[in-house]
Amino acid sequence: MSTIAERWREVRARVDAACRAAGRAASDVTIIAVSKTHPASAVREAAAAGATDFGENYAQELAAKRGECGDVRWHYIGRLQRNKAKLVAGQVALVHAVDSQELAADLGKRAAGVQPVLIAVNVAGEASKGGVAEADAPALARAVAGTANVRLDGLMTMPPPDVDPRRYFDALRALRDRLAGEVGPLPVLSMGMSGDFEAAIACGATHVRIGTAIFGERPRVE
Numbered sequence: 226m227s228t229i230a231e232r233w234r235e236v237r238a239r240v241d242a243a244c245r246a247a248g249r250a251a252s253d254v255t256i257i258a259v260s261k262t263h264p265a266s267a268v269r270e271a272a273a274a275g276a277t278d279f280g281e282n283y284a285q286e287l288a289a290k291r292g293e294c295g296d297v298r299w300h301y302i303g304r305l306q307r308n309k310a311k312l313v314a315g316q317v318a319l320v321h322a323v324d325s326q327e328l329a330a331d332l333g334k335r336a337a338g339v340q341p342v343l344i345a346v347n348v349a350g351e352a353s354k355g356g357v358a359e360a361d362a363p364a365l366a367r368a369v370a371g372t373a374n375v376r377l378d379g380l381m382t383m384p385p386p387d388v389d390p391r392r393y394f395d396a397l398r399a400l401r402d403r404l405a406g407e408v409g410p411l412p413v414l415s416m417g418m419s420g421d422f423e424a425a426i427a428c429g430a431t432h433v434r435i436g437t438a439i440f441g442e443r444p445r446v447e
């Protein structure tokens with residue numbers, strides 16, 4: 226049984242090695258420790274070991290944990306219902322999974338300043354998953370980029386499990402490159418999880434979202 230601190234150091238070393246292998250600086254890639262379903266004590270343990278950025282999927286859980294974890298940066302990485310936008314806006318460094326202009330507008334209205342966001346793209350076209358279809362991403366990107374008090378920073382995706390994810394990571398990066406010509410710089414590519422973050426870094430990820438490899442298995446509640 227390894228501790229959270231040990232697993233964090235191992236993930237940090239693997240991310241650094243993947244960056245070196247890709248000819249990228251380790252500072253290019255932000256590790257988001259995905260703490261959903263784990264207690265605040267686990268967040269504090271990872272933070273003490275060096276983790277700076279944490280990801281949550283459930284608005285209420287995030288709101289409850291925020292006060293108990295000290296000075297860390299939060300990311301909202303899950304699907305967000307519009308009626309929960311007020312719990313998240315202005316409280317997180319980045320909202321990763323915006324999938325409608327209406328949600329972006331709600332976040333902008335509720336943020337005290339400017340809320341940075343990503344658009345979630347369903348690159349594999351899976352019916353069970355959120356995110357916008359690749360074909361609809363350009364129109365949504367233009368709309369979100371034009372939304373008051375919201376800054377569009379890039380794209381995120383979550384490929385299907387049990388397939389080689391690289392074609393989906395490459396597709397997201399190519400889409401980002403195309404859209405950046407239209408809506409301005411989109412520096413962030415949020416892709417890669419415990420099972421595939423090295424491939425994602427090779428394909429250009431700037432933010433990897435890693436839960437299980439740092440915190441261990443989650444109770445199955447999803």
Ligand SMILES: *Cc1c(COP(=O)(O)O)cnc(C)c1O
Nearest residue numbers: 259302418419420434435436437
């Ligand atoms: C839970 C979750 C992760 C982390 O997954 P692991 O396989 O545990 O690393 C990453 N991204 C999203 C959107 C998630 O919901």
